Amino acid sequence: MSVKVECVVKDRCEIGEGPVWEEKKQSLLFVDISGKKIHSWNPATNQKDTVITEKFVGFAVPRQSGCYLIGEGRRFGALDWESKSISTIALIDEDKPNNRFNDGKVDPAGRLFAGTMAMEERPAVLELKQGSLFSLNKDHSVVKHFDQVDLSNGLDWSLDHKTFYYIDSLTYSVEAFNYDINSGSISNRRMVYKMEEGEGIPDGMCIDADDRLWVACYNGGRVICVDPQKGVRLRTVKLPVDKITSCCFGGKEYSDLYVTSACMGMSEAEMAKQPQAGSVFKLVGGHGGGRRDGWKRRLDVSIARGAVGHVALGPGDTRQSRQHDLLSGHMLSCVEF
Ligand SMILES: O=C(O)[C@H](O)[C@@H](O)[C@H](O)[C@H](O)CO
Numbered sequence: 348m349s350v351k352v353e354c355v356v357k358d359r360c361e362i363g364e365g366p367v368w369e370e371k372k373q374s375l376l377f378v379d380i381s382g383k384k385i386h387s388w389n390p391a392t393n394q395k396d397t398v399i400t401e402k403f404v405g406f407a408v409p410r411q412s413g414c415y416l417i418g419e420g421r422r423f424g425a426l427d428w429e430s431k432s433i434s435t436i437a438l439i440d441e442d443k444p445n446n447r448f449n450d451g452k453v454d455p456a457g458r459l460f461a462g463t464m465a466m467e468e469r470p471a472v473l474e475l476k477q478g479s480l481f482s483l484n485k486d487h488s489v490v491k492h493f494d495q496v497d498l499s500n501g502l503d504w505s506l507d508h509k510t511f512y513y514i515d516s517l518t519y520s521v522e523a524f525n526y527d528i529n530s531g532s533i534s535n536r537r538m539v540y541k542m543e544e545g546e547g548i549p550d551g552m553c554i555d556a557d558d559r560l561w562v563a564c565y566n567g568g569r570v571i572c573v574d575p576q577k578g579v580r581l582r583t584v585k586l587p588v589d590k591i592t593s594c595c596f597g598g599k600e601y602s603d604l605y606v607t608s609a610c611m612g613m614s615e616a617e618m619a620k621q622p623q624a625g626s627v628f629k630l631v632g633g634h635g636g637g638r639r640d641g642w643k644r645r646l647d648v649s650i651a652r653g654a655v656g657h658v659a660l661g662p663g664d665t666r667q668s669r670q671h672d673l674l675s676g677h678m679l680s681c682v683e684f
């Protein structure tokens with residue numbers, strides 16, 4: 348089954364990033380990192396609402412308490428969308444004034460994980476080994492998991508919550524760690540996928556209902572689907588722009604894969620060739636049926652354990668997603684505070 352690629356938010360995001368499907372608003376939340384904007388786009392109305400930030404904004408995620416948690420410059424901030432005010436929750440990398448947050452995501456227990464990097468001179472050109480990976484707990488304490496990161500990027504968790512997947516872009520690979528959901532600690536770092544010729548730089552990623560990773564390929568003009576157990580690429584979906592930055596599942600039944608892109612660093616000639624650079628795309632279709640039961644079983648196991656998560660489906664699937672927290676009625680992919 349082929350995948351349909353549609354340009355849904357025609358924008359010139361400098362660095363469109365960090366898409367998150369916001370269940371409550373049935374909207375896509377995403378940032379423009381260097382454009383210093385947080386967007387909320389509603390596919391049903393095609394309305395886009397925007398908050399402007401003072402510094403580069405690496406990510407924004409919904410909070411269970413309402414409002415949003417954002418990574419702006421070198422701070423975790425709380426954003427109140429109505430008043431558009433941002434207050435500081437915690438500061439990081441205080442010894443590294445040239446650093447900023449990049450990608451961040453909510454873990455299946457409601458913590459926030461996010462990494463940092465040095466400011467780029469131009470895309471992927473930056474002082475190396477300056478970044479770290481952090482998490483922010485419910486009590487607002489910050490944990491530094493490791494440092495020596497070149498360009499902290501995509502992250503997600505396996506369906507059983509036992510594995511944490513991570514991308515430091517300039518390793519050109521996807522890595523895995525053992526994950527302890529109770530403590531939020533990681534161990535046993537190893538590589539699970541090495542980018543191949545033409546795939547560019549691995550950027551954001553998300554996991555699907557079959558425990559497969561969808562990796563955005565910056566300068567690769569595609570997303571790839573990777574089986575992290577086998578370390579192989581299963582699929583490639585090409586897009587009409589080169590700078591693909593991240594992806595997430597969303598839509599009514601999490602059947603759509605939303606993909607963000609960037610145009611920062613492109614020449615005028617390149618821009619003319621790729622007029623949709625910086626837009627958000629939607630990928631629909633691409634999976635056969637027959638896997639509903641498998642997914643349902645996993646969902647049930649997950650609910651029985653009281654687990655929460657934000658994992659969704661492959662493009663075209665119409666199964667219920669774990670993003671519906673059937674236990675509490677709360678919608679997930681929001682931090683638990
Ligand atoms: O989107 C991000 O994660 C970074 O902030 C961007 O600057 C680029 O993606 C990066 O340059 C590509 O490696």
Ligand SMILES: [Zn+2]
Nearest residue numbers: 450500550551
């Ligand atoms: Zn990124």
